[in-house]
Amino acid sequence: MSTASGTSNPEYVVARVRARKASLFGDDDYRKLVRMGPAEIARQMEESTYEDEINALGARYSGVDLVEYALNRDLAGQFDDVLGWTEGRLYDLIARYLRKFDAWNVKTVIRGLYSNVDRETVEADLIRAGEFSDRQVDRLLNAGSIEGVVEVLDGTLYGGPLADALEEYEDAGVLVPLENAVDRAYYEQLLANLVVDEATEMYREFLTAEIDFRNARNGLRLARSGADLDPAAYYIDGGRLFSASELSALSESRDELLARIRDSVYGDQLDNALTVVEETESLIGFERALETALQSYADRLGVVHPLSVTPVVSYILAKEREVDNIRAIARGREAGLSPERIEAELVVL
Amino acid sequence: MIETATQLASVVLQSSAPGIPATAAAALAVGLAALGAGYAERGIGAAAVGALAEDESLFVRGLIFTVLPETLVILALVVVFLV
Numbered sequence: 001m002s003t004a005s006g007t008s009n010p011e012y013v014v015a016r017v018r019a020r021k022a023s024l025f026g027d028d029d030y031r032k033l034v035r036m037g038p039a040e041i042a043r044q045m046e047e048s049t050y051e052d053e054i055n056a057l058g059a060r061y062s063g064v065d066l067v068e069y070a071l072n073r074d075l076a077g078q079f080d081d082v083l084g085w086t087e088g089r090l091y092d093l094i095a096r097y098l099r100k101f102d103a104w105n106v107k108t109v110i111r112g113l114y115s116n117v118d119r120e121t122v123e124a125d126l127i128r129a130g131e132f133s134d135r136q137v138d139r140l141l142n143a144g145s146i147e148g149v150v151e152v153l154d155g156t157l158y159g160g161p162l163a164d165a166l167e168e169y170e171d172a173g174v175l176v177p178l179e180n181a182v183d184r185a186y187y188e189q190l191l192a193n194l195v196v197d198e199a200t201e202m203y204r205e206f207l208t209a210e211i212d213f214r215n216a217r218n219g220l221r222l223a224r225s226g227a228d229l230d231p232a233a234y235y236i237d238g239g240r241l242f243s244a245s246e247l248s249a250l251s252e253s254r255d256e257l258l259a260r261i262r263d264s265v266y267g268d269q270l271d272n273a274l275t276v277v278e279e280t281e282s283l284i285g286f287e288r289a290l291e292t293a294l295q296s297y298a299d300r301l302g303v304v305h306p307l308s309v310t311p312v313v314s315y316i317l318a319k320e321r322e323v324d325n326i327r328a329i330a331r332g333r334e335a336g337l338s339p340e341r342i343e344a345e346l347v348v349l
Numbered sequence: 350m351i352e353t354a355t356q357l358a359s360v361v362l363q364s365s366a367p368g369i370p371a372t373a374a375a376a377l378a379v380g381l382a383a384l385g386a387g388y389a390e391r392g393i394g395a396a397a398v399g400a401l402a403e404d405e406s407l408f409v410r411g412l413i414f415t416v417l418p419e420t421l422v423i424l425a426l427v428v429v430f431l432v
Contacts, residue, residue, distance in 0.1 A: 011392045015399030085399075307392075 008088030010307040016085060017315040020078070023049055024322050027348055033329050034339040034346075038063040041330050042070070050074050067330040071323045072127050076101075078319055079129040082312060089196075093203070093309040095131055096190050097316065099157075102130030103186040106158055107179050109140045109149055114175055132156075146178070161185045176233055183236055187211060191238050199308035202301050206310070209266065209297060212241035213290045216261055219251040220283060241266070269293045284345070291347045295321060321347050375432045382425030389418035 025033070025048070033041055045067065046054040053070040061069055079098050086094055105126045112122035119141055128137055136152070143149040150166050153159045158181070165181035194204050218234045219242070231251040235244040241264050242250065250257040255278075261267065262274050273289030276282065295317050302311035325346045332342040369377070397411030 009395055011395035012399040015396040016403050019400055019403035 008086065008090035010090055010309075013082065013085050013090060014306060014311045017082065017312050020049075021315045021318055024318055025326070030325060030329070030343070030346055030348060033326065034333070034342045036329075036333065038067055038330050038334055041326065041333070042066050045070060045326070053077070064330045064334045068327060069124065071327055072124075075319060075323050076127055076129040079316065082316075086312075090309055090312075093194075093200075094312055094316075097309075097313055099130050099186055099189065101127045102132050102156075103158070103182050105130065105132065105137060105140065106149070106153065106162075106182050109143070110146055110175060110178055110182075113143070113146050113149065157189055158182055158185045180233065187236050187238050199305040199310065202305060203308065203310055203313070206294075206297055206301055206313070208238060208240050210294060211236050211239040212264075212266070213294060215239050215242060215247060216257070217283075217287055217290060219247050219257055220254065220277075220286065223251045223254040223257055224281070224283060266293065269296075288345075288347050291321065295347070371432045375428045378428050379422065379425045383422045386418040386421040389421070390415055393418070 029044075033044060036044065039062070042054055042058075042063075045051075046058075050070050053073045054066065057066055057069050057073070079101070083091065083094060083098065105128070108125050109122060111117075112119075112125075123141055126137060126141075128134060132140075139152045140149055143152050146169070147166065150159070150162045153162055161181035161184060162178060165177040168177040169175065190207060191204065194207075195201050214236055215234075219231055222231045222234070230248060232244040232248045235242075235247050237244075242260070250260055258274055258278060261270060267274075270286075270289055270293055273286050273293075276289075277286045295314070298310065298314035298317050302314040304310075325348070328345050329342055332345065394415045397407075397415045400407050401411050
């Protein structure tokens with residue numbers, strides 16, 4: 001990327017990002033929101049940073065749809081803003097991280113085609129925050145078949161791995177190889193040529209933790225479902241907690257897997273969550289604990305290295321959390337769940 | 350031989366004209382201090398403009414923080430009067 005060289009401007013970006021992070025919804029706001037209906041939530045959002053999106057979409061949608069579309073659009077807008085401010089190496093690092101939305105979009109389109117969902121529905125789930133331009137995303141949507149998607153992606157960093165995985169998909173008829181190809185391509189580019197100084201060293205540790213958590217979550221899900229799937233097929237390279245073969249062996253026994261996580265470097269942070277999993281067999285709590293741990297890790301790095309990519313990543317995570325939380329509240333209220341029940345589902349630090 | 354060496358040394362040590370005159374050195378000190386202040390203000394200014402873009406009410410505070418390193422130059426200016 002040509003913009004990867006040259007000086008970056010962390011001071012400016014971090015100041016703006018911190019201001020935006022401070023204006024995210026807090027505990028009190030969530031407590032209010034869980035007692036509201038979808039229409040009231042939309043109104044509450046209109047009074048916050050989501051004003052433009054709600055106004056723009058308010059004529060076309062209402063209720064939960066309005067909330068959802070506004071959230072997605074705001075998320076994409078916010079991250080586009082961040083990319084617009086940054087220069088130099090900082091831009092490169094943030095763009096790499098935000099490619100997870102490209103990966104998400106590619107996977108969503110493929111899933112949509114696989115399950116024959118109509119274009120509108122797929123489009124509603126896309127988050128146009130990554131590096132792909134609107135035109136590229138539209139071409140993905142118009143591809144019409146999974147082979148078409150792979151063709152459209154030819155030349156991007158997902159093109160090669162997807163083309164390789166296509167054959168396997170055609171043989172087996174399951175999406176796993178394709179989705180793994182996308183995930184792996186994403187994480188590979190994320191970690192490539194990353195470390196230049198102490199801050200990026202720490203940043204890489206954070207990314208390693210993210211990958212570890214992902215692997216742990218996948219392993220636990222597989223162990224719980226008891227499905228006859230090879231966990232190594234879902235394994236993402238780059239973590240330090242397990243290797244692919246270890247994950248296969250561990251996912252056969254949930255207790256061993258939990259013991260392994262408890263003994264690892266993440267043991268202290270996840271201690272309470274692990275106990276809950278052991279007692280209740282509920283993974284929701286554990287997954288929330290993973291997200292909370294990741295968020296507080298990013299926050300801490302952001303304080304330790306204030307003039308690096310880490311405060312920005314911490315904001316990106318926090319913003320995603322907020323969007324997830326508000327969506328969960330809106331959906332939960334629509335489904336008639338009690339406020340206490342919804343509150344238990346939220347990820348709040 | 351040794352005699353001439355000691356003579357030379359005494360001449361060198363006694364010659365009282367320094368490499369740069371005192372006023373020039375003071376000017377240099379102020380200039381370097383200004384350079385340092387400028388570098389410090391670069392980061393603060395960028396951050397202040399960033400904060401300002403998000404919240405305009407921070408204008409005064411941002412301005413104050415941005416010019417804080419100017420005190421370096423003012424202190425360095427004292428040298429000029431001491432010389």
